[in-house]
C-alpha cells in the first residue's frame with residue numbers, strides 16, 4: 001500500500017473566508033501516484049474547517065450569515081472562552097462546518113459528485129494555518 005502526506009498552508013486575510021482547495025488536493029493525488037484508495041483532508045487548527053459543498057458565491061454568503069447567527073463574533077465578552085482571546089465564535093463555527101473530509105480515489109481521480117468541491121473554511125484568519133492531506137491506497 002502506498003502512503004503519501006502533504007501539508008497545504010493558507011494565510012487568509014481578515015477573520016473569515018472560504019478557499020476552494022480542490023485543485024491542490026488533486027495535485028497531491030497526482031504526486032502520490034495512488035490510483036485506488038482514499039484521501040483524508042483535515043484542518044490542523046481548531047478554528048478552521050475542511051468541508052465539501054458547492055463553489056457558489058451566494059451559498060458562501062449564506063453560510064457566513066447563518067454561521068454568524070448561530071455563533072456571532074460579537075459581543076466578544078459573551079463567551080467564557082474569550083479570556084485573553086476573542087475567537088470563541090471561531091471554535092463553534094469550526095465545529096459546525098467540520099474538521100475533515102474523506103474522498104474516494106477511483107482510477108487516479110477524486111471521485112466527487114458533479115458539484116462537490118473541497119473547501120478550507122477559515123474562521124480566525126490573518127495568520128498561517130495548515131491543512132493535512134493524507135492519501136492511502138494502491
Ligand code: ZN
Pocket residue numbers: 081085087088091
Ligand atoms: Zn480560542
